[in-house]
Amino acid sequence: MITLLKNAKIYDPAHGKNGVKEDIYIRDGQIIAKPSKTEKIAQTIDLNNKVVMAGAIDMHSHIGGGKVNIARMLLPEYQETLRYSDPEAHVCGPHCAHNATPSTTVTGMHYIEMGYTAAFEPAILGINARHAHLEMGDTPMIDKGGYAMLGNDDYFLRLLANKAEQKTINDYVAWTLNATQTIGIKVVNPGGINAFKFNQRRLNLDENNQHYEVSPRQILQRLSRAVHDIGIAKPLHVHCNNLGAAGNFQTTLDTMGASDGIPMHLTHIQFHSYGTEGDMKFSSAAAEISEAINKNKHITADVGQILFGQTVTASGDNMMQHLNAKHANPKKSVIMDIECDAGCGVVPFKYRDQNYVNALQWAIGLEIFLSIEDPWRVFLTTDHPNGAPFTSYPHLIRLLMDKSFRDEAFDQLNLDAQAMSNLKAIAREYSLYEIATMTRAGAAKLIGMNNQGHLGIGAAANITVYTEQDNKEAMFAKPDYVFKDGELVVKNGEVVKVVWGKTHTAKPAYDRSVEKGLKDYFDKYHTIQLDHYKISDDEIADDGRNSVVSHTK
């Protein structure tokens, strides 16, 4: 059965198409070449020059797993506020949920309604990977995937302390990707989560974890090298040391140099771009950070924009979250050490535009977006829910595309913060083509999914259709149509068919002998059997809804 989307105005940066008028043919969930005249077209939709992009990909969003569920448990009052004050009736039925702590159902529904067809959980603890996949398995409509956290686990740090060969590290990293069904590797506060367990409270790039006598720089070197050597596409996903601390921009700049030119992705970089200028000793270092990213072609970044309102921060970085817990609003938090693997910290936050620091955080994120020249190397995120719920993306897109709208918002900020930001001096407005690059083509390329994020022949038919409007927030909030793997699933911003996505993974080869050391470690020190740590394809696919796709090169 062939579906024809006629008269599409296509924004497809992977193929350099910037508003080109074309037709799209879909068969068996894929985009195909124009069929021969003898082939029957079963369905034709005339798009009449509507804007067409590939389905958007959120490359960093906390959608499932331990800390996300703890956030839900911690904050039942979020659901109350929604029930009583949010008039919006919703397709997901009786269990509609607050956008900062949505249920898995609401997560999938809200993503697809905005034209997103995939989201990646960026902080999966190996030991908690089964949990993360269970939640993602209960997330309808979209494709899923995740990055496994390494670099604070005692197994890895022992290898480093014992000066293990790089090959051993590579095998362990490749084994972890296979065992946890993930597509990338993340390091959170390299060495810091582990150091916190030994009562260290901060860890700088060249400071040693006292027990292992290993520095974050060494961890980054070894891990980025391993990720590079095993041949997966996704560069090491780095949450730098010193998150949220005034003056941390220097750590971030130094981190860019830690991998000897091997690609690294610095995540939620807004939270790592703070200086110490001014009376408040808190200032924007967006210019320094953006300039460094523009220069260092091996670095990519997502922003982690904050937007004002109530949310919750959920992070693997329990060292820094323990420090941040004093800012919790409402006043409660969860800090966990987890299974000699890592940890987590969940701290609710309310970002306020009249608060100096919050207002400046908002401006810093936008300054970075607008100062990084190459849209292929910067990605649109709020670090959901840490900076803001992902449902605020249409608003964020308008801030990037509409200078007068942005300036009006800026004028509402805390006056001291206004005085410390040069945001208004930045004239840039993102184009539709650049938005499509950041949210589609660039994200798919970064993660390494050849058949996603573009509209070429052979691509998965994940397609979003918008009516072009001056108000870009309205435009991106409610697509006319969304197709998921060729099926029409959203019409006029509302879900018309429920589908279940795929789980994207990378399964690089490794030397099987790596399990010898692991088996010995598990038998002596672990609380479970090595075999029970590993997650099979069947565990994900057996529910009859999901499937596993491997993108190994």
Added chain:
Amino acid sequence: MLATCPACGLLCDDIDVSQPSFNSCAKSIRFFSQPSLDRSPMIAGKAVDLAAAVTEAVAILQSAKRPIFAGLSTDLSGFRAAFKTAQHAKAPMTHMNAQSTWRNAKVLQSKGWQTTTLMEVKNRADVIVLIGTDVVKHNPRFFERNVWNQEALFTDPQARKIIYLGGESVDSSYGVSANGKQPTVLPCAMDALPELTAALRAMIQGKTLKADAIAGIAVTDLQVVVEQLKQARYAVLIWIAKDFNFAHAELTIENITESIVTLNTQSRAMGLALGGSDGDTTIHHAHTWLSALAPEVHDLSQYDTIVWVNSFSPDKALPTTAAPVIAIGNSQMEFDPPPAVFIPVATPGLDCAGTLFRVDSSVVLPLKPTRTSQLPTLTEVMTKMDALLI
């Protein structure tokens, strides 16, 4: 093939059921040696086929005005199916352990907490305080697997300081190390735990008590415990909410968790809520991600139809209420009088595969079938009910 045991929250996954003396405890042996009863479904005590039982169950549900799904002693996949059916039946859900689960949940919702997991205890803890409990009544292999292990990454297991703080009829024999090192045992009446933990919290916060003894325990002895906690490289404070059978138990738990928050300003200490059974941790988690809210405590007498799911604990009685009960669960389930409908289903980890959360929440383990069974799974039964219901 090593099996995972669902008989308590520890989920020991080193069970070789083919060996007569497998690594185990009494709870585990009882679980794995339960006979397989080839029992047919029943309507009002009379044997019927599965289709008839499902039809009757759905008819009862459809005529109900206020139905509830309770018990919920099952694994993840069974719960997922039950959740869907309950949604279609417009029924809330509550677990048989909800009362004790909520003692912890209230603390989490009001203040949050700082906690750890079993592998950190096994490899790091040098001071372990068991508050109002000996743990082993609930989790028999806790000491064997996580305290007196042969090797640990960062501590000498034999040198651990074990402190039993408060509680009655505490069996402290498990707290004696292999080389004979005795634990500190400071018992008190269970209903004195609020007072004892409040004193502990105050002393950790540096306050001076104007008393010589608290709940019968000398303040000087308590001061020794406080100092040991402050000097510890990694202290772990353990409690079991199910044992805290007194009013406002959440305030006692909060005394413990807030003591930990204070300790962590200077040194390292973490909490650990143990116990767990009947898939309670699993159901608490899954209900939360599926609905964004944890399952609550419900008074079953307020409902006019009860769907009672109990796969793991056949010895636990059906709810006693005037409302009709649709009992779905372990084939050995006993009842008198019989429920309106009874549907025996496969037990995860025995008759069929499954998935459970360990009591410390971060670890999720697969259960494997350890024998063959003809019984349908809960998922299959719920799917059949759901198809008739919608």
